[in-house]
Amino acid sequence: MxxxxxxxxxxxxxxxxxxxxxxxSGYHVLALARSQSPMxxxxxxxxxxxxxxxxxxxxxLENISSLCSKxxxxxxxxxxxxxxxxxxxxxxxxxxHNSEITKLLDLNIQAPILLCKYLxxxxxxxxxGRIVNISSIIARxxxxxxxxxxxxxxxxxxxxxxxxxxxxxxxxxxxxVAPGYMQTDMTQSLQGDKLESIKRRSPLGRLATPDxxxxxxxxxxxxxxxxxxxxxxxxxxxxxx
Amino acid sequence: MNIEQHIKDSLTQVAQLANCHxxxxxxxxxxxxxxxxxxxxxxxxxxxxxEDLGIDPFSEMQIAIYPxxxxxxxxxxxxxxKA
Numbered sequence: 222m223x224x225x226x227x228x229x230x231x232x233x234x235x236x237x238x239x240x241x242x243x244x245x246s247g248y249h250v251l252a253l254a255r256s257q258s259p260m261x262x263x264x265x266x267x268x269x270x271x272x273x274x275x276x277x278x279x280x281x282l283e284n285i286s287s288l289c290s291k292x293x294x295x296x297x298x299x300x301x302x303x304x305x306x307x308x309x310x311x312x313x314x315x316x317x318h319n320s321e322i323t324k325l326l327d328l329n330i331q332a333p334i335l336l337c338k339y340l341x342x343x344x345x346x347x348x349x350g351r352i353v354n355i356s357s358i359i360a361r362x363x364x365x366x367x368x369x370x371x372x373x374x375x376x377x378x379x380x381x382x383x384x385x386x387x388x389x390x391x392x393x394x395x396x397x398v399a400p401g402y403m404q405t406d407m408t409q410s411l412q413g414d415k416l417e418s419i420k421r422r423s424p425l426g427r428l429a430t431p432d433x434x435x436x437x438x439x440x441x442x443x444x445x446x447x448x449x450x451x452x453x454x455x456x457x458x459x460x461x462x
Numbered sequence: 463m464n465i466e467q468h469i470k471d472s473l474t475q476v477a478q479l480a481n482c483h484x485x486x487x488x489x490x491x492x493x494x495x496x497x498x499x500x501x502x503x504x505x506x507x508x509x510x511x512x513e514d515l516g517i518d519p520f521s522e523m524q525i526a527i528y529p530x531x532x533x534x535x536x537x538x539x540x541x542x543x544k545a
Contacts, residue, residue, distance in 0.1 A: 286521045290512070339521075342509030345502070348479060391480075391502060 223249040223271065225299045226442065227292065227340060229279060229333075230306030232258040235355065235403065238431035239303055242439050244268045251296060253277045253306070279306050279332040280324060289339035298343035301351035301442050304333035304377075309370045322369050329373035334380060337395075341388060349392045351442050354381050355434075356399040358457045374399075378453055385451035394450035396441050400434040401457025424459035433458075465543060466536045469507075472514065473499065476506040490533030497532065517542050 226243055230236035231252035237260055243250050244264070249271045252261060255278050265272050273296065277288055293299070307329045310321050333354055344350025359367050360374035378397050385395040402419050420428060434456045440446050441454070455461060470488060477484045480503040488497055494504065512518045519542035520527070529535040 286518070290516075290518075293513070342505065342512065345506045346476075346479070346509050346513070388502070391506075 223247065224301065225249045225251065225296055226301040226303060227251045227253065227299050227336075228303045228305060229253045229336065232256065232261045235400065235431045235434055236305040237261060237264070238435040239305060239438050240264060240272065242432070242435045243442075244272055246439060248442075251275055251292060251299070253279070279336070280328045282327060282331055282335060285332065285335040286339055289336065292340075293343050298347050299340055300344075300349070301353070302336060302340045303353045303355070303438055304336055305355040306332065307355065307373070309367065311366050313366055314368045317369065325369050326373055329370070330376045330380070333377060337384060341393065344393050345388070345391050350394075352381075352384070352393065352395040353438050353441050354378075354395070354397045356397040356453060358399050358401040358455060358461050360399060362461055381453075382451045389450055394441070394446070396449060396451070397453040398434055398437045398441070399453050399455045399457070401429050401455070401460045403429055403431050403434065419460060422460060423457070424462055427458050429456045429458045465539055468514070469511065469536055469539060472507055472510045473497070476503055476510055480506055488532055490531065490536075492532040493530060494532060494535060511539065515539070515543065
């Protein structure tokens with residue numbers, strides 16, 4: 222039977238690339254995003270039988286429980302969840318508006334925790350499942366202007382390790398993929414000298430791409446990765462080495 | 463539907479899945495933590511009941527309530543189904 226994978230933040234950037242790679246590998250994908258992008262619409266036309274789009278605003282935390290119930294009722298028990306949706310507000314903490322701090326923490330940490338809570342349940346009944354939480358190299362390296370984003374990603378990594386211990390005996394693995402800087406919509410404000418400096422400092426002399434990071438997600442969902450849980454795979458072209 | 467019997471059947475089913483050994487007689491005053499099912503097993507029971515009954519009374523509650531006995535657990539589902 223085709224394995225069902227739920228991917229959040231699926232309309233662009235890394236989420237969209239993860240969907241593309243999953244579809245090519247034969248998975249059935251539930252793509253969650255607030256709205257469809259032209260790229261996702263194109264993918265839906267290409268993979269009409271194995272890709273479904275579900276409009277969801279994950280910052281609406283109160284609705285996550287019913288959203289998950291509907292997904293399971295309509296599409297069945299998922300094999301895997303990829304928590305990719307996130308926001309990355311750039312700005313020094315001293316002047317960041319409190320509402321932005323709350324919004325970031327809601328979407329980057331509370332929403333993935335709640336999605337794990339409710340989509341874990343069908344995985345528990347299957348005694349099999351995979352969760353991949355998309356972290357960031359910023360969880361460990363620090364970056365000027367990204368302190369709240371860094372806090373959310375560090376939290377996600379800590380959460381993943383403990384959850385891996387909690388659900389391991391039910392055959393569920395929980396891991397993180399921590400990409401370095403990739404050229405996506407989220408990092409478009411990073412240009413010029415800053416971008417060149419990151420490239421120069423990378424051992425491979427380049428940035429990691431969304432395809433590089435998506436490949437790590439695909440690996441964690443594969444049978445070959447059955448013994449990997451509580452781990453963080455860094456995909457950053459060596460920048461943090 | 464006899465909800466108490468349904469919950470007992472689901473309890474047996476998830477205990478097998480979770481590889482837990484239930485005590486022989488589950489009664490109204492059986493303390494859940496002494497029933498033989500572990501905490502992950504109870505998560506599975508709530509998940510199974512949600513699939514069967516279409517409700518998760520614990521998520522719908524405004525405050526966190528953890529039933530102590532099997533009878534209290536059954537009562538929560540009975541009340542939720544009546545609501």
